[in-house]
Amino acid sequence: MVVGAGPAGLAVALMLAKKGWAVSVFERSSDPAAYDPGKGFMYLIDGRGQHLLRSLGLSIFERLVTSAVAMADAKIGVLTPKGLTERVNPIKDADRKSYWIPRHAFVGYLLDAAKSCENIRLHLDADIQDIKSDANGFHIKTGDGIRSASLLVGADGYRSQVREKLEEWDGKQGRYEVKKFSSPSAGLRYKVLTLPGEFELSTPKGVEAFSSDGFYAIRGVSKTKCKQKLGLIPVSQDFGARTANLITYEDDVVWEADTVESFKSYAEEQWPHFPVEKLVPEEELKRFAENRGGRFPSPQYCPTAVWRNEGAAAILLGDALHSLPPDIGQGVNSALEDVTVLESCLDSTATSTEAVEEFQKRRLPDVEALIRIVRVAAPFQYSQAPWRGRLWNASFLSRLLLNKLLPSVP
Ligand SMILES: Cc1cc2nc3c(=O)[nH]c(=O)nc-3n(C[C@H](O)[C@H](O)[C@H](O)COP(=O)(O)OP(=O)(O)OC[C@H]3O[C@@H](n4cnc5c(N)ncnc54)[C@H](O)[C@@H]3O)c2cc1C
Structure with missing residues (x-):
């Protein structure tokens, strides 16, 4: 059972269905691919996202490529009262093409693929009233009744209900509480x-x-x-x-x-x-x-990605596991990469409970690294106070220099 039909939820449903699993997806909204003008943001699908799309089936990847704009082909312009100044995008490496696509279109492609997959059952407008866990599995209660499964995926975004449940089942020890970090762009x-x-x-x-x-x-x-x-x-x-x-x-x-x-x-x-x-x-x-x-959210992640109860296992993916301000466009790509890593863990272990343990070991170090990178990568690209940006750049460059000169000093 997958909670959430955003990029992470639909991608993991398609990956599991491809492996022969029968998957139920529970989505709160009536149409996760609807265009919301207030949140009409764009995704830049890079190599990691593309890798997963190709493995899910060429048709999704081809729909992306034919309806998106390649970053390398986009020109860049600045309009001031003096007029428009344009330059060619310096990124020209054809092998490293990333593609711009509106979120609603991208989710729509995954949703169409899920709808035409006989192993996937979509429950839209699902109002999850409760989730229970026992040694036999997980039990999701909605207005339509109770459904059970041995694997539960929390792909329900950065205010994840599944994550809250894991923390509750774990006796509120804080292992499933998100760790938040500061960033100059968080809260904008x-x-x-x-x-x-x-x-x-x-x-x-x-x-x-x-x-x-x-x-x-x-x-x-x-x-x-x-x-x-x-x-x-x-x-x-x-x-x-x-x-x-x-x-x-x-x-x-x-x-x-x-x-x-x-x-x-x-x-x-x-x-x-x-x-x-x-x-x-x-x-x-x-x-x-x-x-x-x-x-914009603060860079944050949940230090524990998985939960086990005898033969049943739960796992957090996408924004439920890690969420970032959009400075370096990594939200959707890291969500899709979670699915690639989970697939590889399923391939290299005998049971799904072993696979989720393996996921925790392999994925969390990368998640922690991503959180560290996003805090310094390009947090002053918006209309922030210029003097703050300059101060921040000066501090960053001097720390970089000191690090190169004295690498052994932490
Ligand atoms: C302004 C802004 C700009 C962004 N720009 C970029 C960008 O340029 N590039 C990029 O890569 N990322 C960007 N992101 C981040 C990106 O949107 C997320 O990282 C990505 O959508 C994560 O996918 P997800 O499937 O994990 O979560 P989501 O896309 O949040 O999907 C979660 C799904 O779960 C559903 N859901 C939630 N709770 C429940 C529940 N209790 N029961 C059932 N269903 C539920 C929701 O309705 C939703 O459909 C941006 C984010 C913001 C806010």
């Missing part, structure tokens, strides 16, 4: 504006075309407020729309611009070179202004 607030896929703008340099498969940073120039940029991420023109991310500190004044009129006047002052009003229909501006957005 974000919201997402939907824009037309392609458009043209008059700029001081002439009429410029903004193609959907390019990155664009729309620089803010306000003199009285914190400068904020809108970040446009590449998307295939087939999706017909693209998203712009606004990522700010918790208390930025943009959050007070919560009506169409107040947001329009904010946008006029912040981005006079980017006619939001002309590009975005009134209805979407209203939704965006009123949207309270979300917050």
Whole structure:
């Protein structure tokens, strides 16, 4: 039984079904692949994600490649009041192509594959009332009755109900309590504006075309407020729309611009070179202004990934096990890599209980390393105070230098 039909839950269901398991997936929402304009973020599927997709069946991988934008092909542009400056993306290694795809489309591809798989039973709109564990297995109670299985997968995101249950069954010793770490980007607030896929703008340099498969940073120039940029991420023109991310500190004044009129006047002052009003229909501006957005999580992980009760085993995957701010786009790839590692553990051990123990041994060191990396990789890429970013860079570089000069000093 798998709880959660996000990328981790659907991928593990497909992997187990391929091995002949009968899998039940319980998903709280009625359609996990529905487009939510407030959370319309993009996934960059890298080599690790692609490796798993290929092993699940070529059709999912091919759907990704034909409907995504390869990072290496995307140009990069910056729009300021002086005009658009463009450059070619320096990443050109064809063997290392990563692909940009909207979350809802990616989950949709996995969901379609799960729906057409006879070993997978999907329970959408599932309201899990209780989960029990005994030596015979796990028992999930929903409004439709009770279902049981010997393997339980918690792939239910960063506020995981399964993880809470493991902590409860374990006698609240803290082994399943997440360890949280600080990061300069943790807690930043974000919201997402939907824009037309392609458009043209008059700029001081002439009429410029903004193609959907390019990155664009729309620089803010306000003199009285914190400068904020809108970040446009590449998307295939087939999706017909693209998203712009606004990522700010918790208390930025943009959050007070919560009506169409107040947001329009904010946008006029912040981005006079980017006619939001002309590009975005009134209805979407209203939704965006009123949207309270979300917050980037702190880098966090659960120190114990597995639970055993005689012949029954439970395991946490994806955000239920580790969640990260999106600075280096590792959330979805690390979730998919969890599934690859679990598959390899199942292949190299005799029983599923041994496989989950092996998973704990093999996966947790990588999870801990990922948490360490995300805290230093690129946490100042948003519209944060520039002096803080410079101070942070100076501190990082001096520590790196000291480490190279005196490697034996911890
Ligand atoms: C703003 C933002 C931007 C991001 N950008 C990126 C990015 O660029 N690249 C990247 O790799 N990652 C990004 N991430 C992180 C990424 O979204 C997650 O790491 C990834 O979705 C994890 O997949 P998952 O399947 O573990 O969890 P989720 O995608 O959270 O899926 C969990 C599923 O479980 C369901 N569920 C939850 N509770 C229950 C329950 N009790 N019962 C039944 N079902 C339940 C949910 O409805 C959901 O469908 C971003 C996250 C945020 C917030």
